[in-house]
Amino acid sequence: MKERIFIKESIQHLEAKEFIRKKFSNAEISEIDIKRTPVGTRIVIHTTRPGMIIGHAGSNIDSLTKELEKNFDIKNPQIDVQRVNNPDLDAHIIAQKIADAIEKGVNYKRVGNFYISRIMDAGAIGCEIVLSGKFSGERGRVARFLSGYLKKCGDTSDKLVEKAFAVATPKLGNVGVTVSIMLKPIKPILNPAKSDKSDVKSEPVKPAEQEAATEKAGEAKENSSGEEKSEKIEKKSKESKPNKKKAQTEKKK
Template sequence: MGQKTHPVGFRLGIIRGWDSNWYAARDLPVKLVEDEEIRRYLATRLRRAGLSRCVIERTLKSVVLTLHTSRPGVVIGRSGSEVEKLREEIKKLTNKEDIRININEIKRPELDAELVAQNVAQQLEGRVSFRRAMKQAVTAAMRMGAEGIRIRVAGRLGGAEMGRTEQYLEGRVPLHTIRADIDFAQATSHTIYGSIGVKVWIYRGEILGQPDLSPNIQAQRQQMQQQFQPPARKRRGRRSRDGDQAS
């Protein structure tokens, strides 16, 4: 019987890079556990900040964290106060003094599977109808340019006595096409009736050619586009035949 593979792990090294970038000889297990502790801590600490990914890069004496979030103001805080607190807390976890934190804003959170799954899970905890939450997420993703999206929820939906699975699918989600840029995430909603699992697949088009697998390539592209974007021209009014400028 065929089993489902993870859409992100299936494409690692082909069209998607790794979220942990460092080299270790003997202390590989220690660093892996440390990375997992950092991600769990950030997921709890920044639960309301729209945190999607945490890319961890290490050198001999420093740790560089790149946080991909839809609400950078919550992470930064007033005059950078929250970032400084976060840096001090990460120092205690890693026992390293040089901690660098970069923040990348996600411009279109409707196309990020992790943020969509978190949003649906939070709505279910707020007693919103699961059909309404799923339908809103599907509509928003397709409106923002997704070529396909699938959302699946499982558990005691609506407080039913027996658990079941419901899903919405719009567009196409080609899981077997390796060049297809498919983002996948799962979240858990803790309701008064029990836990409800949420899974989200978003198809954002195909990636052709040899892609750059650096972990923060999308953030770098956004920064380059903002730097080289030409300034908007001022709109001038038309002149009438009498020589007066029309408004």
């Protein structure tokens, strides 16, 4: 029974996201996050035009909360609108713009090359745009536009690659738009002392240099041992001289 409840809630959330996108189609919405909280349901809308969603004195948000409660059975929705700082690096916004351009009749090659160069100029490591559908005839085709370096699998692709999908509906038929953008990773800040130590590299020692070093060490040990022996002999000679003098004085007496 619990699984059915979770499935029902996820379907309601998907329908609510589609409803918000259709209602504010001109607002360039990127992502919509819906999460349950102990107080109610928190809805975060990321967009490049927050004023269109908020409305005059929050009128659009008030009407949206009432519609979500009535049509989708979302309890106490709390809507938060956030601005997207760099829309050229947002895969959702780029995919929607490409779909709108194809619906208006712009050539698909021109659209793909234009947005590829725009994404790379914004600072992405790599990007890919895939268009599949009927562009200029009855037969469907696939057009792929690539630039830079893009990971297709692995942990780096999950963390750094942002993917989005949109559908264009021109007269000939539907066209699918898939956009993948690889962003720059955030590097950790290192301590200056540690970084200086890591920069110092130890050069490999050659065998001839090793032999010379061992010979010098052996000579130094021999010299030190010879000096120690001479010091011991001198001490013994000094100790023996006063003993001889004492013996001579005793004989005279």
